[in-house]
Amino acid sequence: MSGFAKWRRSEEASGWLLVSPTLVYSILLLAAPLAMVIALSFWTQDYLDLDKTFTLKNYIEAWSEPIYQTLMARSLKISAFVTALTILLAFPVAYYVSFYVPQKRKPLWIFLITIPFWTSYLMRIFLWKVILGYNGVVNGSLLGLGVIEQPLSFILYNQNAVVVTLAHAWVPFAILPIFVALEKIDRSLLEAAEDLGDGPLRRFIRVTLPLAMPGVVAATVIVFIPTIGDYVTPRLVGGPNGLMISNMIELQFKKANNAPLGAALALSAMFLVSVVSLVFVWMNRKYLVGQK
């Protein structure tokens, strides 16, 4: 038994012991639901009756029906746009905070960026509609300035609005990792680039950006994956053509009484985003190794 006593004091045992409450929690509340969703996706439902015979029918339907294909493609497209816009918006801000803001005031800026998110998400979306709406803030200002004569209608109730609203919601989550990556860049690397003959732009492209890539990749994954799952934003600001696959998943789980199909759609969507994310990470692998 001394073997066991020894094991109990070992690093291995201490680690497992310490992690176990969190792990047990995750298993109970995450593994079980996940397993259920996976099981569900191989069953069928007819109105209210669940048929538990194994079938691939849901997946076949999910991947072959044009409507799901369209929604899936649209969701990927919107998520990609959201991610791109988010990163584009976030990068300069992270850069500014990292390079231009004095060290002491950096935490304050990080605050500044997170504060607006202490209001309810639903209210924010609702207010976005006020901003982007027919006589909303944007149209009002543009009309007032005489830039346009008719209120713009392409800024609300379509995919643009979904992209803007989601980008707004996710931008702090993108700023933080990019900021961290930029903070980690040894400033002497930038001086070295300058010393070796690069002007500011070339230096940015050859050194700053590649070294910030780990942050950009993290931000991309953090934004891209959950965006696919959001069904509230598309429903509220998406208009007729802004619906995404998650709206369909929601519908299957709720109104359409077809949870199995919903599960298959959800798992398919997760699979797709994971693949896309992995490919993205893989494409950037050279920036991710060797940096701590």
Place this chain on the structure above:
Amino acid sequence: MTDPIIRLSGIDKFYGDFQALYNVNAEIRTGEFFSLLGPSGCGKTTLLRTIAGFEDVSAGHVEIAGQSMDNVPANRRPTNMVFQSYAIFPHMSVAENVAYGLKARKMPKEQIKTAVEAALKQVGLAGYGDRASHAMSGGQRQRVALARALVLKPKVLLLDEPLSALDKKMREQMQSELRHLQRAVGITFILVTHDQEEALTMSDRIAVMFEGRIGQLASPQELYRRPVNREVAEFIGVMNFLNVSVTNGAGGTFDCEIAGLGKATIPAEQAPGGVDASVTAGVRPEMLTILSDENSRSEREASGIVQDVYYYGDMTYYDVQLDGVDHPVTISMRNTAGRTVLSRKDRARVGWGAESVLLLK
């Protein structure tokens, strides 16, 4: 070229209200190995960075190879830098790092390849080009940084404490390699260091800095043998200070009474800063000798008690309290064959000579 390659005239540098450099003037000769030596925070890095162009000067001018560097940004100066942290680009291979500056110059690919290979060979890294730069050890990174700068054939190579991150063995090896490399390429090197041994062994000339000012600019031997003041003497090597009363200052010599040692007549050249009431006598530890046996004799003799013995293997340092002096002097002895090492509390005869005493302010 015998012209100075770099001429610094009247350089002041302010960070906000804080003045980091005070009216720095210096000329650095073409092809020499020049060091900036001084305690932490004295402005060495700041001075180097104003030469490189990373910092604007607040007043004064930097001239490199006869051309004013006012308004010339770092990326267009004929200098290159080896950073303390090496600043090797972690996302590039060794060869890409070395090629970095050449690509900025839009050199044709083929030429770049040859130049990079030559540079890597020069620093002893031939064949390492394809390695990922993060897979290199400290000393190897150091070499990559050197190759990356040298491949651009700068007029001046600037090195900011390039060896301080290395361990002792590696540091000594790189010191010798750097020295050889500098001789081989013939480029002017300016080295920043706070390690006096490093500066002494490597440099042709050294500028010793204190609080933003150059205290003395001279060759290693001159600095060590003829420091212009106490501050320099204390910073370079070990110096024992003893009270002295100068009784006579005529005829180019000074008659002195040195506490603990005795009387001596000292030529004026051994008082580089002149003589007044504030002067003290300085003696290097190796200029004093422990006369260990009856046979050994010295021109002059003093006597004291061994307070502490520091055995270094090749050397032994003794702290000896001379009779009539209340703090001990340090004496270094080489542990040559057969010489016995004294112990604490032993009485010691100390030999000295007038030619080894400096009068310092």
Place this chain on the structure above:
Amino acid sequence: MTDPIIRLSGIDKFYGDFQALYNVNAEIRTGEFFSLLGPSGCGKTTLLRTIAGFEDVSAGHVEIAGQSMDNVPANRRPTNMVFQSYAIFPHMSVAENVAYGLKARKMPKEQIKTAVEAALKQVGLAGYGDRASHAMSGGQRQRVALARALVLKPKVLLLDEPLSALDKKMREQMQSELRHLQRAVGITFILVTHDQEEALTMSDRIAVMFEGRIGQLASPQELYRRPVNREVAEFIGVMNFLNVSVTNGAGGTFDCEIAGLGKATIPAEQAPGGVDASVTAGVRPEMLTILSDENSRSEREASGIVQDVYYYGDMTYYDVQLDGVDHPVTISMRNTAGRTVLSRKDRARVGWGAESVLLLK
């Protein structure tokens, strides 16, 4: 007490599959200043931590003051540690740091206060108790760490490279202070260091470790003068190695022909590891002398060309290529008054003696 305070017997230590310590046996004497010296990764820290109780041994036993430490956790061993990073609690004042261990012992408040003040005084920090610990400089933190450990009056104080984070001046000062402190308190100190000078100057005895094994355990002078093998000789100080052919090994002496130097008869005690075909001759740089003027003579003489000169101020190191040898030997000379420094390419006469040559395996 003349008993060993610590007895290490047959200690093995595995990290997973990697063996960090191999059958380590040693006895550390009560009240001595003991050092563990060795290159990076040789297991010094690991050995210290098994003594402190931070690591379990895989085999063997640690005994402190005659008591087995099997199953005694670190917080109940009569040892205390000074960490390389000092490990000063940043959220506590200096006094709170020092009082930390006493509070754990539930000592009355008044007594704690007195003890803390005494300890601070001992390390030269009297009156600093109320300072925030992060407002202390490196050397001061070092002292706080010392006070914090010493106040507990441990049987053994363990120090893991306590000086490596300090700059050179501060390090030398702390070395001397530590030595004095140890003498004053009389507690056994075990110091881990990879700096041989530090070990040589401070210790009563030193264990030199290589790759998890103790290579030699001896006093500084013995280690330096009579290293048991090449590995030790190379690690402690500088040693020149020259090919040697031993022609005769009778009567307690060996007749040798040393490349570049010449013939000599060497007593057996200068061949601590015995003699066989693999043996080389080792000579310390200070055992060789540059005979600079016509007058200076030596028992034996050799001749060579100066390859490199390293001027250190008090010393000059010469790399001299002896005739008939293809790599240079290092010779150190003290720059005493009037002695001239040779230059590169000069021809040099090298003096040596048979008593300064070791035969090493």
Place this chain on the structure above:
Amino acid sequence: MKSGTWFKLYIGVFLIFLYAPALLLPVFAFNDSSIVSFPLKGFTLNWFNVLWETEALHTATKNSLLIAVSTAIIATSLGILAARASSRYKFRGQKAVMGFIMVPLVLPEIIVGVSLLVVILQMGFDLSLWTIVLGHVLICTPFCVAILSSAFLSLDQSLEEASFDLGRSKLATFWLVTMPLVLPGVVSAMLISFTISLDEFIIAFFLAGTEPTLPVYIWGQLRFPQKLPSLMALGTILLILSLTLLATAEYFRRRSARKTGIEDAGGFL
């Protein structure tokens, strides 16, 4: 220098974009119309009165705060355990375990919501505020683990060893040394969990028993346009409260950072 000006301009525009919705909250909270839309009408404090009188809203707010605080505490505790395990110990399967704990970060919430509901009810719990807490803890824990891991990693391990060496037990060491030093990380983790929980409503829908959270309540109220302006008033109050709270937290964080001498860049990271 010039690039600096461009930057400032962009940052200004960005901040306007970022704050646009938040800035409209007070605008409509004081607008004398039950329709949240332009053009504005008169000024009124009426919506604050309505807010004051709507009991259900108070309850919902209280529920949300209770849930958010509980979530913050539990998620941070679980985060501390996992982060400590991953940053201090090496054990087999560590990567898999930590990866698994982080999965909720990438799961669509609707799936989490529906399936959690089934699991929780099958485990025999009745829906209540606590079931929401269970769900929120699940999604907040990964954030806490991420924040706390870096806090633990930057803690010098020898501090803990020193404490142990000086005669303290492991537990005493944790409370006397470890906790005070990772406190900024703990506070950040709690703030993040608090924020996420306060704003989460997809999971809260499914797991709410008879007591709604604020977002759930708001979602229901969207049906009644005349209820909206008082929600704007509530939003305004919450925004001001959280600003004050954050400012206070930042003040204390800085003070403690100064005290411990730890220069941390950004309390939230």
Place this chain on the structure above:
Amino acid sequence: QELVVLDWSGYEDEGFLQSYIEKHGGPPTYSFFGEEEEAFQKLRSGFKADVSHPCSQSVSKWHDAGLIEPIDPSKIDLWDEVNAEMKEAFKFDGEYYLIPSDWGTTALTYRSDMVDPAAMNTLEVFKDPKYGGRISLPDNVDDVYALAYLATGTQDWSKATDEDFAKANEWLRAVHPMVRAYWADGAELAQLLTSGEVIVAWAWNETPTTLAGEGVAVKANRETKEGSSTWFCGYVNLKDGPNDEALVYDFFNTWLSPETTQYIVNEWGYGSGNETQMASMGTETLNGVGLGEIDVPILAQIPMDQQLREKMIAEFEKIKAGF
């Protein structure tokens, strides 16, 4: 014991519950949902409540799922005053299942200052390119199909044939490109109409009532030539409710009481299932809130075949996605 009500948020309004509160000293306990489907999923997953509040189309599904139990009319004081059509619609196997508590109308609604009110007499305006991009339909299967059936000439959808269904779909597909947004909640529609973003909508009667109160020129025309629709919801008695059935009936009785009828009509602009009480309120009041008698066809959203409804749901989703 506290009665547990699973209800739409907002219905906890104590104005509905005067007599219940008097009798029991306080309101029941509420649990809220934002959509019937949430309530359905929650109940199916095992959530326990005593009563709930589905709308007409969900009741049979809840019944099929075994969530609700019959009501004993003898315990309902004013059972005879309840609108017969409404209560009969929820008679399964001879038992009643729903207390019709609230109803409203869905009608053509428009900005009277931005469109010609005279043109607003037909549902064909939804197809009129003049209003393209300025119309809004409900994001709600029942209301939307009510509109489509009316527009294609079907007035009783419980008798709709596949052909009728196909026509309705075709109509919706034709209208889809005109739609600015499918409104999901009242606040959104109010916002759309107030801002002028949408000028023609298919909306509940509460919207024009509220907006008119705000001075926005919004009118509804229930009497287009194709007609308009009525929806209704009610309370059901959930199976395995944790509390005493007596409380359930007290709650039901409160909802049918005259005071509650007054309150819901005057304060909420909805009708009550108590037909007798409604009639006593006078035509003027009812017309004022858009609940009066009208002469055109009315599509009452009575329960339909669930198979058909499932098809409607799927089809509407396709239409919304542009298929």
